Amino acid sequence: MTDHNTAEWWRQAAVYQIYPRSFADANGDGIGDIPGIVSRADYLAELGIDAVWLSPFYPSALADGGYDVADYRDVDPRLGTLEDFDRMVAALHARGIRVVVDIVPNHTSDQHAWFQEALAAGRGSAARDRYIFREGTGPDGSLPPSDWVSTFGGAAWERVADGQWYFHHFAVEQPDLNWSNPEVREDFLTTLRFWSDRGVDGFRIDVAHMLTKDFPDPLPSRAELDAMPQDGAHPLLDRDDVHEVYAEWRAVFNSYDPPRTAVAEAWVRTPERRAKYASAESLGQAFNFDLLEADFDAEAFRHIIADNLAQAAATGSSTTWVLSNHDVTRHATRYGLPPLNGRAEKQGAAWVRAGGPEDQLDRETGLRRARAATMLLLGLPGSTYLYQGEELGLHEVADIAADERQDPAFFRGGEYDGLGRDGCRVPLPWSASGESFGFGAGRSHLPQPAWFADAAVEVQAADPSSTLSLYRRALGLRRRLQTDEGLEWVDTGRSDVLRFRRPNGWEVITNFGTSEHEIGEEANRIVLGELRDGRLPGENTVWLALRA
Structure with missing residues (x-):
């Protein structure tokens, strides 16, 4: 157990x-x-x-x-x-x-004090550097910096009163932060400590793969952006340098006893890319x-x-x-x-x-x-x-x-x-x-x-x-039966029935098919689920455990 x-x-x-x-x-x-x-x-x-x-x-x-x-x-x-x-x-x-x-951490609300300060402060200000502001294109800057599209639809750029544009990967009310800014990085460390000090045991990191960005000049077109590999150097997604941020977070997590946990929401392309978020030096676990x-x-x-x-x-x-x-x-x-x-x-x-x-x-x-x-x-x-x-x-x-x-x-x-x-x-x-x-x-x-x-x-x-x-x-049973993190597949003779065994003898059988699956004499080991005359019905699961 x-x-x-x-x-x-x-x-x-x-x-x-x-x-x-x-x-x-x-x-x-x-x-x-x-x-x-x-x-x-x-x-x-x-x-x-x-x-x-x-x-x-x-x-x-x-x-x-x-x-x-x-x-x-x-x-x-x-x-x-x-x-x-x-x-x-x-x-x-x-x-x-x-x-x-x-x-x-990727974005704030447009009602956040920082963003309201950025709107008031104007071009070239320290307040605007916390976000991603750019000049527009066209003769009078009235066109967005690029033709990029937001995840929620529509342009990924929004123009403000003085003519500059800000980037928002999601809704227009969610301006993206500039994670190259030391003040942004330090403020989130303060936030992590704030909640950890209140007894929070861990953190789920929203769109953990999006924080750091690199905007080349000129900006690529939407088609060019979509064609770029997500291999650690993409301008917007799953950049290697995001793990510099998470190394700082990990130091904060590990300063507590017990260490605070974290899990990344990281929609990435390969297992190797996901592994970076799950490493002990980064967030420790990834969805x-x-x-x-x-x-x-x-x-x-x-x-x-x-x-x-x-x-x-x-x-x-x-x-x-x-x-x-x-x-x-x-x-x-x-x-x-x-x-x-x-x-x-x-x-x-x-x-x-x-x-x-x-x-x-x-x-x-x-x-x-x-x-x-x-x-x-x-x-x-x-x-x-x-x-x-x-x-x-x-x-x-x-x-x-x-x-x-x-x-x-x-x-x-x-x-x-x-x-x-x-x-x-x-x-x-x-x-x-x-x-x-x-x-x-x-x-x-x-x-x-x-x-x-x-x-x-x-x-x-x-x-x-x-x-x-x-x-x-x-x-309730899972708490009592949970064991070492091992798993052994058990042959069922059917491609639509899966069976595996955990190190302490706990077994799980799932019938993905529609016809019944014979369990036989092992039916007396069932601790969860039901059989019909010793057979597992289609689209059902049973748990077997060693009987005392």
């Missing part, structure tokens, strides 16, 4: 992502808040997780769901106060749950998103698992497993839609991010596959990141009117084609009745569908066959 009370707790942790505005609303204003999280601390403890990861809770104009940060060392007053935050950390720590917070873009397919899962375990072994880190988060369609819905295989890469990416049409969704199949996939993941070595609501088997909420949506990706297009990301951010249902199903005293900030009544926590907690009950049993 793994000791979860060591400095390396993160290596095989079960981490639960909370999107604070949609978790629990304590004051009834329709927005989830920090006191709401405190009110559900017992729920989190009963779930059996090792840590929570909080998406941004900082002051924000909500141009991008809180990822436009106006103050990195405070709490949005709509979500609470610093004192509320301290109470939350104490409540979670008292229950053996660690706290990981989101850090958004593996490969399963987010995979079908429910045995061959795909086995390849991804083997590949990522090999990457982790090469870096000395541990890998991460994730099926859902705040940026992608919930996996219960993805697995109920037609497969991605055979479709164009761009179309496939859009399908994963924005969901699919309701008339093509098989909800029952999607949930059955989601439960099987999650049980497989929880048996793997490495850490598993769970997204709030997946323990309820929630599907994507696709039916949201345009005038009720909030995600800039919906309004501006860009890489997040289709419906945007609001559908996975709808507030959770805690009870079967009430205007917001127990989320708060009134209506929630995003509309909840009627079918949430059947998926509510109070309904599922009373049903031993529910998805919530399955997660609770699986997470």
